[in-house]
Amino acid sequence: MSSDLPTLRWGTVATGLISSWFVQDLLLSRPNAEATHVIRAVGASSIDKARAFADKYLTGQSVSAYGSYAHVYQDPAVDIVYIGTPHAFHRQNCLDSIAHGKHVLCEKPFALNAREAREVFDAARAKGVFVMEAMWTRFFPLVRTLQRLVDIEWAIGDVRRVFCDFAMDMKLASLGPDSRLRNRALGAGTLLDVGIYSLTWGLLALEPEVGEQAERPSIVAPQSLSEGIDVATCMILQYADGRQGVLTSAAFTKTPAAFCRIEGTGGVIVVEGFTASVPASSTVRRPKAPGSAEMQHDKYEFERPGKGFYWAADAVAQSIAAGKTESDIMPWAETLRVLEMLDEVRRLGGASFPQDAS
Structure with a gap:
């Protein structure tokens, strides 16, 4: 070294x-x-x-x-x-x-x-x-490569829609009231725990910029609440030019390996992994030639010792x-x-924390 x-x-x-x-x-x-x-x-x-x-x-x-x-x-x-x-x-x-x-x-x-x-x-x-x-x-080489494919190489044309889900069976009923997943004062619910990853994938795929240069989409966000915490959240991002993100989280099931789908005018990218936080591979599916019905599949993987x-x-x-x-x-x-968007999601969906009133 x-x-x-x-x-x-x-x-x-x-x-x-x-x-x-x-x-x-x-x-x-x-x-x-x-x-x-x-x-x-x-x-x-x-x-x-x-x-x-x-x-x-x-x-x-x-x-x-x-x-x-x-x-x-x-x-x-x-x-x-x-x-x-x-x-x-x-x-x-x-x-x-x-x-x-x-x-x-x-x-x-x-x-x-x-x-x-x-x-x-x-x-x-x-x-x-x-x-x-x-x-x-955001720092995984797989993610950095995906951003290059989407934003620089235009591998699937104009990105129009992104779907991403991060759901886990959190077994909330078996947890005590002081668990961080059930206690509102500890930020309980799916949104901050796993939904933030779904939102992150949507932003990564839909926008080439971050921070002050990035766009601010409008948001629709129904939430399913239990004891005041969200057990399921759906975030729909809508951009002025028609781009959409459908980004979800839940506490009662496990998302399949293919957790994210990025749709463009010239192809589709499917991202797979154990969860949305730990992507393992992405596959670009696009016509072999303009106008061709025959598709080519290009898979991207990176060695990842440990967690990453x-x-x-x-x-x-x-x-x-x-x-x-x-x-x-x-x-x-x-x-x-991101936090401002999550705040808006909770305002629209009904989940809240005692600290919001501070």
Whole structure:
């Protein structure tokens, strides 16, 4: 591995499943790595949890285990904090990290609503630190290739419609009232947990731009609610030129492998994977020649050791090394745009969080 690669020293906040996937990915040996990652600190709600996490996932690393998040923020050996807590805690975790001058990579959704995200970005701007929402799927080589095929090579002509679904059997009835999937104060429901991926695929396929340069479609969004949380959401995006996105989420079934279909005037792209967050392949189906009824199928796949979190982490390291405070792929304005759309979906569909009234 080249010594010219940027190095980031990470501290992690929370020791749940997503944090375990993240640190394991960062420590994989990869021939095409674009950064060097080391884990320097782990923070948990108790010292026993932190030590158990370090012993299980960080063997061989020089790691400090802390029984509080505050010690991670204060650790001088930490450059950047990875936040893997439930949605409702992201705002405060980000603000606390920023207050100590740490860069931040915060899990999706970045906050419960756009107002909370603006507060975090204002603090980051004032402190001059790098902050990014960890929408890791956007950084997959498969996704970057798909965007090139659609936006630059015009592989299927003009994109007119996108369908994407992310549904999981969350077994909500078996969960206690304090579960993050049932407690409204924790951002419960399908929209922020998985629906954000369906929306992301729609935006990736329908628009070549992100953030302030991107368009703002009109939205229709019925939701099915149970105990005040959405168990199913349908987001219909409508653009002025007729483009449409039909983007859905649900809590009572499992989406088939072919989770996304992108329809253009010259062909179709089908994206497959275990879930919409982890695409495995895309197939471009188009006529072999103009006007021909015979179709050609071009399949695109990429090797993916581990889960794939490292592509976003490498991009973060490269951005920080370049002196940036925002990512070009997932800039602050794009996080805000997505959250504003999710806020509108909840306003239209009826799901709400206590924090919306703050």
